Amino acid sequence: MTLRRIIAMLATLVVATTALAGCGLRSASGAVLDARPGSIEHYQSLDGVKITVIAKDFTEQLILGNMVSIVLAAAGADVTNLTNTPGSFGVRQAMLTGKADVSPEYTGTGWINYLGNEQPVKGAREQWQAVNEADRANHLTWLPPAPMNNTYAFAIRESEAERLGVTKLSDLKRLAKQELSFCVESEFASRNDGFVPMLATYDLTRADLGPVTNLDTGVIYTATANGDCNFGEVFTTDGRIPALGLRVLEDDRQFFPLYNLTEVIRTELLDAHPELGEIFGQLNPRITNDVMLALNAKVDSDGDDPALVARDWLIDEGLLS
Incomplete structure (x- = not known):
């Protein structure tokens, strides 16, 4: 069993118990910001329909949970907003038990963490x-x-990317050893779907590399920006990427699992209200990595409120007014 699976199992026991016991699921405020319909219309069929939205407690999920809540409320639903619930598995248990109805989620999280599959499926x-x-x-x-x-x-760093002429991971093979310095999380460095298998996919070994430094996740971004290492392990939609002037290298051999965003909905609710599929069919195609990078940066770098960031973007896009 991989370290990642062990951590996931422990998180299931600890976080789910914490999130669902005692006083129940936690929300930042429970508020849903007002907005009027735009290209996403008001549906009379949703008037008074009670829908509970749940999302996790990190920046991207705070934005997305509020976005889903605002959209559904503008479309007519009576929305309870449980954005800011601690932990992935607290959210998952709420969906499984019917305490929540809709959640912004990631396909890779569902497949690997929730459903327990070791190998990702290639192709979004x-x-x-x-x-x-x-x-x-x-x-x-x-x-x-x-x-x-x-x-x-x-x-x-963008300056180093230009100097070295790198845009994708397969470019690393042609670099000199002293240029191949890395900052990675210790868990990523050791697991069987992490750093070493990634190197093998791109025809490299640890012996081909320069210094490899293990750091906490948050420190990696600043260490990479400061030049402590040339290549830092990041998450592709983190708002610190544009704020720190970093360039994400293309995974051109598709090693990393896919974590595409979508909404998970209780099937009973969707069957009763298929218009929910229409609503999110207008929203989802607009949410790209570049969009999410910009929205995350507004919160993490500029200090803006996630709910306001979500509503402003929906209005700017004409989805709401």
Whole structure:
């Protein structure tokens, strides 16, 4: 069993118990910001329909949970906003038990962390189809995903990327050993779907590399920006990437699992209100990595409120008014 699976199992026991016991699920405020319909219309069929939205407690999920809540409320639903619930598995248990109805999620998280598969499925559509089919047994439906893919990646300072002429991971093979310095998380460095297998995919070994430094996740971004290493392990939609002037290298051999964003909906609710598929069919195609990078940066770098960031973007896009 991999370290990642062990951590996931422990998180299931600890976080789910914490999130669901005692006083129940936690929300930042429970508020849903007002907005009027735009290209996403008001549906009379949703008037008074009670829908509970749940999302996790990190920046991207705070934005997305509020975005889903605002959209559904503008479309007519009576929305309870449980954005800012601690932990992935607290959210998952709420969906499985019917305490929540809709959640912004990632296809890779569903397939690997929730459903316990060791190997990801290649291809965004194929990964979505696999997790959607498998989760039918749990009475959950995964809607067609957004282009946004919040997965692992390696980034480099823009100035160094230009100097070295690198845009993709396969470019690393031609670099001199002293240029191949890396900053990675210790867990990523050791697991069987992490650093060493990634190197092998790109025809490299640890012996080909310069210094490899293990750091905490948050420190890696600043260390890479400061030149402590040339290549830092990052997540592709983290708002610190544009703020720190980093360039994400293309995973051109598709090593990393796909974590495309979509909404998970209780199948019973979707069957009763198929218009929910229409609503999110307008929203999801617009959410790209570049969009999410910019929105995350507004919160993490500029200090803006996630709910306001979500509503402003929906209005700017004409989805709401």
